[in-house]
Amino acid sequence: MTTQYYTATSLDGFLADSNNSLDWLFEVEDDGQTENITSSFRDGVGAMCMGATTYEWVLANDEPDSWAKWYGDTPCWVFTHRDLPAIPGANLRFVSGAVEPVHREMTEAAGAKNIWLLGGGELVGQFADAGLLDEIIASVAPVTLGSGAPLLPRRILAARLRLTDIGRFGQFAMLTYRLT
Numbered sequence: 001m002t003t004q005y006y007t008a009t010s011l012d013g014f015l016a017d018s019n020n021s022l023d024w025l026f027e028v029e030d031d032g033q034t035e036n037i038t039s040s041f042r043d044g045v046g047a048m049c050m051g052a053t054t055y056e057w058v059l060a061n062d063e064p065d066s067w068a069k070w071y072g073d074t075p076c077w078v079f080t081h082r083d084l085p086a087i088p089g090a091n092l093r094f095v096s097g098a099v100e101p102v103h104r105e106m107t108e109a110a111g112a113k114n115i116w117l118l119g120g121g122e123l124v125g126q127f128a129d130a131g132l133l134d135e136i137i138a139s140v141a142p143v144t145l146g147s148g149a150p151l152l153p154r155r156i157l158a159a160r161l162r163l164t165d166i167g168r169f170g171q172f173a174m175l176t177y178r179l180t
Contacts, residue, residue: 001107003115003132005124006041007151008139008172014148015121020053022061028141030170037169041137045074046113047106051123052080053149059085074116075109077102079123099126125154133179136161139172 008025009015016022048071050058055078058067067090075091078084079102086092095102106115117124117133127133138151160180167174 001046001110001112001114002134003103003117003127004135004137005117005127005133005152006137007119008141009151010141010143010145010148012144012146013151014145015119015151016053016057016149017145018147020057020149022057024143024145025141028143028171030172033169034172037167037174042071042074042116044114045116046110047075047077048116048118049077049079049102049106049123050118051120052078052082052084054119055080055084059087075106077106098130099123099132100130103127103130103132121150121152125152128152128154128156128179135164135179136177137174138177139169139174142171 007015010024017024062070067087071090073091075093077093077095079096079099080094081096084094086094093105103115117127124133136152156179161177162180163175164178165174165176167176
């Protein structure tokens with residue numbers, strides 16, 4: 001079982017623009033492989049988590065039944081300090097506080113499958129700080145945003161990161177790093 005940060009980022013290292021929008025991401029041309037690559041990744045996921053801003057973006061931008069299409073019945077922990085509406089039929093748990101106890105719950109729920117840290121960067125940084133992040137898989141888009149939500153607002157030096165794979169689909173470069 002691996003705890004993975006699987007995400008897309010701009011060339012200058014932002015997950016979302018300064019308005020928390022991902023519109024820039026959906027304008028990038030790909031070669032039709034994005035859905036297959038993402039679907040294959042999701043098949044290996046047994047539990048996932050995201051921050052409140054990511055969850056709110058999903059609420060505001062996805063079609064009503066898209067949660068089931070994209071995430072199925074995968075249990076998802078949403079880190080938040082406020083009340084958020086639940087998506088009908090989604091397997092959600094709203095939590096706050098330290099990531100360590102939540103990671104233990106996700107590990108139990110995931111069984112032999114992986115844990116997906118969906119975003120945002122600060123939440124993933126907390127997992128990294130706690131030594132609970134095993135892998136970063138970043139699809140780099142040919143876009144620069146200049147500002148916004150950073151990919152991972154932490155200092156993780158090269159001694160802790162090992163490049164294990166490089167891929168390409170459409171205009172995206174996919175980089176996989178193992179944390180040591």
